[in-house]
Amino acid sequence: MSIQAGATVGAVQAALPLDPLENRILLCHALGLTRVGLITQSHRALTSDEAATLDALVARRLAGEPIAYIVGKREFYGLDFHVTDAVLIPRPDTELLVELALERLAPGASVLDMGTGSGAIAVAIAHTRPDARVTALDASTGALDVARANAAANAANVAFLHSDWYGALAGVMFGMIVSNPPYIASGDTHLSEGDLRFEPVSALTDHADGLSALRTIIAGAGPHLAPGGWLLLEHGYDQADQVRALLTAHGYDQVQSWRDLAGIERVSGGTLG
Numbered sequence: 445m446s447i448q449a450g451a452t453v454g455a456v457q458a459a460l461p462l463d464p465l466e467n468r469i470l471l472c473h474a475l476g477l478t479r480v481g482l483i484t485q486s487h488r489a490l491t492s493d494e495a496a497t498l499d500a501l502v503a504r505r506l507a508g509e510p511i512a513y514i515v516g517k518r519e520f521y522g523l524d525f526h527v528t529d530a531v532l533i534p535r536p537d538t539e540l541l542v543e544l545a546l547e548r549l550a551p552g553a554s555v556l557d558m559g560t561g562s563g564a565i566a567v568a569i570a571h572t573r574p575d576a577r578v579t580a581l582d583a584s585t586g587a588l589d590v591a592r593a594n595a596a597a598n599a600a601n602v603a604f605l606h607s608d609w610y611g612a613l614a615g616v617m618f619g620m621i622v623s624n625p626p627y628i629a630s631g632d633t634h635l636s637e638g639d640l641r642f643e644p645v646s647a648l649t650d651h652a653d654g655l656s657a658l659r660t661i662i663a664g665a666g667p668h669l670a671p672g673g674w675l676l677l678e679h680g681y682d683q684a685d686q687v688r689a690l691l692t693a694h695g696y697d698q699v700q701s702w703r704d705l706a707g708i709e710r711v712s713g714g715t716l717g
C-alpha cells in the first residue's frame with residue numbers, strides 16, 4: 445500500500461490495513477509517539493519521511509514478519525524486552541513458568557534458566573526477586589547479547605553463561621532449574637506458519653521428536669539441583685503425559701503439571717532428592 449504524506453495521523457491510522465492494535469503499534473513506532481501522543485497529534489499531517497517509514501513497516505508486516513521483530517520489543521511479565529530474530533518472541537504462556545518458579549523460590553535461593561533466549565524468564569524472576577541469585581545460559585551467543593541487554597534495561601541482576609545445556613556447568617549446583625526449551629517436533633506444520641517462520645529454528649524445534657531437549661534437561665539435572673530443588677519445564681500442548689513419565693522414570697518426586705490460561709497443561713515439574 446502507499447501511505448500519503450500530508451494526510452493526517454488520524455486518517456492514516458484509520459486507513460492502515462492491519463488489525464487496529466497492529467496499526468497503532470506500527471504508527472507509534474514510525475512516528476516515535478506514545479499511545480497518548482498518537483491521540484494528541486491525530487490532526488497533524490505526516491511528513492514524506494514518516495509516510496515512507498510507515499509504508500516500509502507495514503509492508504514487512506504484510507509479508508508476515510512478526511510485529512515484535514519489526515518494532516524490536518515485546519512485553520513479558522509487565523516488563524519491556526528487546527527482541528531480535530536471534531531470539532524467540534516471549535509468549536504470555538511462559539508467564540506461568542515464571543509464576544510457578546517465584547512461588548517455589550526460597551529467600552536468597554539460586555535458580556538456573558536453561559536456554560534463556562531473550563532472557564525473559566531469568567529477567568522476570570530477577571526483577572521480581574532481587575534476593576534471588578539468577579543464572580541464565582544459552583548455546584547462542586546472539587541470544588546472550590540480547591538477554592544481557594534485557595537484564596541491564598530492566599535492572600535485573602542475572603549472571604549469563606555460554607553453555608550447551610549442562611556443558612559448562614561441571615560442579616555447579618542450583619536451588620531450582622527452569623527452562624522453556626525447543627519442544628516442537630521436526631516437521632510439525634506450526635513451524636511453517638505465522639510468527640514461527642521468522643523465529644530462530646533452534647529455539648523452536650529439537651529437530652527430532654520434540655522431547656529430546658526436555659529429556660536432556662531432565663536426565664542431566666541430578667548433579668546440578670540441590671536436594672529438594674524443583675525442576676520446572678515448559679512444554680508443548682500435548683507433551684505433559686510424556687514429560688511427567690520422563691520425570692518419574694528419572695526419580696523425581698512431586699511430579700505434576702500446571703495449566704496455562706487456555707487450560708492446557710503447559711508446565712510440568714518435580715523435585716529431586
Ligand code: GLN
Pocket residue numbers: 532535624625626627628640647648649
Ligand atoms: N511456545 C512456542 C510455540 O509453540 C514454542 C516455544 C518452544 O519451542 N519452546 O509457538
